[in-house]
Amino acid sequence: MANPVYGKKAAQSRNAEKIPDSLWVLVIGFILFLFWAPFQVGLFNGQQTDYEKPIYLAVLLGCLMLFFWVALYYKRFKLEDQRDLLAVAVLLLPLTYFLSLFVAASHYMAMNMLLIQSMYAAVFIVSLYLLRQKQVNVIIQTAVLTVAYLIVWFGLMNWLGAWNVAGGLIGWFSNTVRGGKYLDAVLYDTNLGPRLTSIFQYANTYAGFLMAFLLVAIFALIRSKKAHGALINGFMLVPIIVSLLLTLSRGGLVMLPVAFVLLLLFEKPARQILWIIYLIIAGIASLAVISPVTKIGQRLSLVPDPSAAVKGWAYLLITSAVTAVLCWAVQRFAAPRLEASLGRGADRRFANLWLPIGATVLVALAAYLLIGTSVRSILPDNIEARLENINFQQHSVLERFTFYKDALKVVKDYPILGAGGGGWAALYEKYQNNPYTSRQAHNFFLQYLIEVGILGFIVFMGFILYVFYKYIRGFIKQKDKDDYENGFFYLILTLSILLHSVLDFNMSYVFMGLLVFIGLAGMAAVMDAKPLAVKWNSSGLRLGYMALACIGAAAVLIVSLRYIGSANAAADAKAIAQISQSYEEIKAPLIKTLKNRPSHPESVIILSSMDNQVYSQNKNEQFAAESLAVLTRGLKDEPNNKQMLKQLIALYDLQGKPDEAYAVYRDNADKYKWDIEWYEPLITRSFDLGNQAFTQKDSTKEQQYFETGLAAYEHVVAGVAYLKTLPAGQMQGRPFAVTPAIALSAGKMQLMTGKTADAAATLKQGLSDDYNDTANREVTRYYLAALQKDGQQDQGVYDKLIQADAAEKAKIEEIVAAQY
Template sequence: MTNQVYGNMYDESSTKERTPIEQMTNGSTLIWTLVSALIIFLIWAPFQQGLFNGQQAMFERPIYWAVIWAAALMLLCAAAFVKHMRITDRREITAVWVWLLPLTYILSLIPAVSHYMAIDMILIMCANAAFFSIGVFLLQHRAAGRVMRAALLWTTYFVVIYGFINWFGQRLFAGSLVGWFTHIVSNGVYADAVMTDSNGLRLASVFQYANTYAAFLMAMLFAVLFTAIRSVKVYDRLIHGFMLVPIVLSIALTLSRGGLVMLPIVFVLVLLLLKPARQIVWTINLLLSVGLALIVLNPITQLGLSLNQVYNGADAFKGWGLLIGASAVNAALVWLVGRYVQPWLDTKFAGWSARKTASLWLPLGGVLVIAVLAFLLIGTGLRNALPENMRGRVENINFQQHSVLERITFYKDSLKLVADYPVLGGGGGAWAALYEKYQNNPYISNQTHNYFLQYLDETGIVGLLILLSFLVYVFYQYIRSYYRTENEEKRHAHFFYFLIAFSILMHSLLDFNMSYVYISLLVFFTLGGMAAGIQAKPLFGKKKKTEKVEGESSGTGFPTLYAVVGSVVAIVLVVVSSRYLASIKAGEEASALLQGTGQINYEQVREPLDRALDARPTYPSTVSQLSSLLQGVYNSTQDVNYLDEAESRLKAALAKERSSKELINQLASVYALKNDAKSSFMLYADNLDQFAWDMQWYNQVILQASNLAYQAFGQGDFDTQKLYAEQGAAAYAKMQAGVEHLKTLPEGQLQGREFAITPQLTLNAGKSNYLAGKPEEAATLLKSMLTDDYANPDNLEAARWYLIALKKSGQTDQAVYDKVIQADSSAKEQIDTLSSIEF
């Protein structure tokens, strides 16, 4: 006889029968070791700046450690659950599907514009896939799931409290709490836990970026609201009710407009999945928390602003008193709602809840309420009750505000990149490497501020389609199972994870939250938690019952194969990340030697650099460091072999990192030492389109074009003269067009970096125009920069060339001529000689 369990057939008599994970009543030592390791990771990871992937060497070390953590956890997971995996049902097949995501990043290595950033993203996506897989298997286990939900909440509470420690000016105490396990603490302070920008002080806690902190808080706010109404024990409900006020206050103190906009939208969407009674309880608890938070918001804001300027113990005590008092009142009210209101509502709406459209009415009413509240806060004097810094942010919520306009520009520019890399994308880090080529104006942003567009840039249409199909499948199957599950307890067992994943992904439409590896790991882990809640049915219909064939295994080989392959991938991740960590350490040793005050020699520095390059031979910062060292040795020895090695190393690195400004500048420096002005010029000129809003780049192109043209002019090589001169003139014309374009930006949009034509640029462009055979254009340009200060050598030179260009075109300017001759009597001969040469 056979027994069908979750769509698969097993022989009742077989000792090899697999017990489904969700039916396990006890946890093995391996399972609890996995849970313990995950909890330690959840404590460690947020305090590493949220594991921000900033595409720079300074951010990489904790990310590689996180990848090693993920690999080790994957090994533990495979060992703990290999005897219980199914793999071939609708639930666990997602643990296979998720590995297509890192595969798309591996494929994008083919056109990758930055090899090292592409490799980093492969490692990160493998870690994401590992965390998803762990979530799928571990969170089917009921006891482990309860512990992990508690761990996620308590680590969140620690992050929130840590933020307030910094907000109330106790930064040294905050630093001492975590300084022993994070490199972010400098001079005893966790840097930028309270960040400063044009809006003033903003609470950012461990993330150092207020908007991502707001996204994290929004997700956890819903998770806490959900947990509070499900808690049976009094102290559980009191604790969660207590923490609602600090979370709401923290969201307000981030001054995140995106958070303020997305929170009500996500809240209304989430309500659609709840029954009317639960919708009302959620709304009551949220309104109570928001109301109490608003009562103490202004004094807590003002105290935080002053305490971050000058610390005062009495004021800090007052701030904590207000926070704890409001939170305690809210805890009591949430408990009262759960004790008396919630049971009454469950009874009152029991009949209504059975109707199919019952869940629609409160969310629809909520939309109306939110619209009214938004109007009151933005369009009436009610906003004056808010603190001044927050009032300004609320007043500026509109589509003409600079951050909105800038994001729209990022999105448009990211689609320009897709047009050039449509199928497989530009590889991991493509936007960071190429955005200067596609940007509409000279902003600085290594992030597109939209997770899905950045994913599209990096993996192309193929990658985005795989990601979207994966997400749609997980969300669809989860929601389908959610509605089909009759048992209330079982239905809500995985809703906690849905709230976190859905909230952060929604906010990631507006910001780069997923560039924080801790956030992306959290999202994929909770997506795995959602997948664990999918009904474990066969992928394709129902399997027919068949008689057992003698010798047939009771299961399949897929679980073993999955565990073996997963273990191999985990080992590869550990090896690669460990090598990269060794490379970072070696690079730091070399930097310490170069920056030290003691006597060092070439061999001492070269040895750690070679070790660093053994693991990553084309890593830009290390290659640049070696190039600088070799150039320094050349300056001492005049041995050109050092320059030849530097050139060879830089060219090899540029083959993998062709958009690295650092490497291009280093190679140009090598050419300059070799007196190879032509190669230096071509390097800058060929890459002008890549850095079309970099003033210094234009300066190099136009200056070197002018110098080379003048050199050819002196040698009588008029063809070469015109070639260089025309390139310099074209670069200047392109820069002029850019300056004019910036005048068309919408009124509210910021320009970004400085981009303006300087007198020195105009002087060299004027010379280039003259040497290109355009004396009239040259005269017009040069005249525009003249002043009466003929003691200024740049002005005097511009005047000389202005007069040369005028004479060449048969004109004169006697007033300027007299002043130039008075300032420099030799100028007459130069003007006559140069203007008389025909070319």
């Protein structure tokens, strides 16, 4: 029986080639890793510590696979051709992350990314040699496709009310199942309602995944020569397209036709027609059921309804079955005739260009109908609204352009080695154009450039472009059609994910990164590779490479084991905190965590918070000293961690050290220039300390505090004015405005420095109509006093204030009479 991906020819080659017994353990381990990874290895953004341990486990497994590969290949490994050099070159990728450690904005995130990149390198090396054997290639392709299909059904189970079944299937080994339900497999958006995310917990990345495997499924269908292969892959087309639509991802819908047309360029006209036919069949079938499936899923997200769930499954499964039969019929009867009738002209020059050009026209027409006309009304309301908003003035588009511009600012300051892994997440608030919140740059390539600088980016782009170039060049020559079609599976996968990653942060998901590096290895394994000079194959170089790989893997293995212990201890501390208030019980695992990772952010923050709390109760300096030591050590590696800085400020406040607390706000203000919660205390503390210096007749300090506070106030005013210039479609982000507290403190400082007109204008910004509010009365009082000092008045406001509290009259006169 032929494999559903390959077909007859591959099945014949599979029978002729046997996997050596010694490789079976590695092949099985690799496949089990593929099935384990998607439900364990989630998003890495430097903050989601729940995903630490699975990532470190994945790194450990990657190292173990590499050790096993070395044990199997150390005698057979030869540097014979350019493919073998890629096994050497891939080690440069983690090396560039190692170099960036020396200038990393966050040591914690940089180390995590170094481990992840090391795992990618290990997986690439193992995949490169496993996939050279056709029989193993068959098995691994089937495994990858099976995993993808399981992820699709897992998502749909959560959408159509079977979340308890889905959670039960993986809850025994996944840490992302809570109360029997997978976390955010269907994520609720306040503006759009439920969005399907499956294992990714982020709809846009799931859309990128679906886009890739929709195209892989069509390719697998076209290659299928047996009925079961055509039926299986044809059956999956509707669930994938329906899932893609349920993500409500505009990026996925925009990039799908781009990837589709690019891939058509590689195919002969007969196959191009088949690609188009299958996509049209599946597309029409999906549109026929998307509305009821959407509405049923929306209902099930609110209330359980078994009858509605059964109806939803019936729509989906029946439509998928009909599509599968139609695709099988086309593959069985039409495909051979197309191959025969169009085969003669397939080798003509530009023969494979006409259909992609026509497909581009059809895509443009379909886009116009769905975006610019009422045809989109056939879709559910939420999908219709998303399509209607596809334009360059839409807020998500404008925000992405802003991210990209801000990313280049970071690159300018960290040009050569970059800012280390997680550099954008650590630094973006310092460089952001407006107060958005995004720990991802929404462009993988720019984010990579930020992390490793120009040097690392050149190495990475050189590596992947070389693989693409060599594979495509060999594919065009078609020396071994079956080999290059095997590689085409991986080309589709890698190209699709990387294309979508131009618009989003797919590669921040470790599983997506694994797919890309497996895909690169799949292309490299069959690429047209020139033999190397004999000197490359010297025993010294070969053994040196093996030794280097083993030393590197051993170092990564040791670090990952230590970090697993650290992650376990941190998890224990959080678990104990849920059931106990004992300081000593919670502290013990935190100390263990910080022994292995002194700057582990979450543990530093929890322990310092506990020490601060105990110190506030008993004033025992031992706890204050420990809190300061923990925070000082943490901030050495994490100087941009806002929560650590706030804990340090809280400690200084408890110790009665207002100058030290104020200095933290002042010295770090440039890191958080759009955080009004940072600037408000900076300005209010500037006034408090300046007023204290005035009372003590220390004019030098008074001037310093007031200058800093007023400069911070001008920064806020300038920022508020700038935000008004943002394009109409772009959202501002977090609140950023002159708050009543800022207006009061800045107005007082201006008043005390003789700028009465400025003080009145500033204080006016903090006024409200609630004269029963004590804080508002104080702002109003100083506002009226500033006006009087400037020879003006606001009789309406004055009358309302006095009516609320007659005592305010004397207080105003006292301020007017004060000598500053």
